[in-house]
Amino acid sequence: MGYRGRMEHAVGMGSSISGVQLGYLASMAAMLWLLNQARRSFWLFSLLVLPGTFCHELCHWTVGHLLGGRPIRFTVLPKREGRGWVLGSVSLSNLRWYNAFFIGMAPLVLLPVAYGLLLWRLGGNPRFGWPEAGALYLLANLVFGAVPSRQDLRIAARSPIGWLLLVAALAWGWLRLSQHLRARVQAAGPESLTVGPC
Numbered sequence: 001m002g003y004r005g006r007m008e009h010a011v012g013m014g015s016s017i018s019g020v021q022l023g024y025l026a027s028m029a030a031m032l033w034l035l036n037q038a039r040r041s042f043w044l045f046s047l048l049v050l051p052g053t054f055c056h057e058l059c060h061w062t063v064g065h066l067l068g069g070r071p072i073r074f075t076v077l078p079k080r081e082g083r084g085w086v087l088g089s090v091s092l093s094n095l096r097w098y099n100a101f102f103i104g105m106a107p108l109v110l111l112p113v114a115y116g117l118l119l120w121r122l123g124g125n126p127r128f129g130w131p132e133a134g135a136l137y138l139l140a141n142l143v144f145g146a147v148p149s150r151q152d153l154r155i156a157a158r159s160p161i162g163w164l165l166l167v168a169a170l171a172w173g174w175l176r177l178s179q180h181l182r183a184r185v186q187a188a189g190p191e192s193l194t195v196g197p198c
Helices: 002-010 019-040 042-048 050-066 100-104 106-123 130-146 150-157 160-188
Strands: 071-075 079-081 084-086 089-092
Touching: 019 042, 019 106, 019 130, 042 050, 050 071, 050 089, 050 100, 050 106, 050 130, 100 106, 100 150, 100 160, 106 130, 150 160
Parallel strands: none
Antiparallel strands: 071 089, 079 084
């Protein structure tokens, strides 16, 4: 039960967050802020986010292979495109309606990876130093790399599967919310719902 116990502790099920854990989370937020500030210098930014870019494109490449998208080109070398820059890309020769959503949204897989790394580091009572700075840098890159680009969203939006999943998720959320509200009203009892004279 060792790992499960640490996970429950990290999400606050068993106790509150310790000062070290709060400091770790604040340091991770600061690292994400610093990466965002580095956007002012494109070459510095592209160098700092290279691990996240590599992981992002590797997700597209891997899911493309698994779902028959036939990746033909993989690059993490920044290049000018139109009025902006592209940090990396994967070219596919068989992007279809049935695989476009999953290939486009593939980098979201990095979020559970980042969460697992965060729980692992917090479970080990981190001591601030170079190893923790490296872990924070990697965590920030994983979170950065998990964000789908505009092009990823355009590709995913071409698939009816994505729209069906979105409608299903919204319907599920609406159902859960209405059940929760109904349960709260029933638990409150009829006396709390009466309106008195104004």
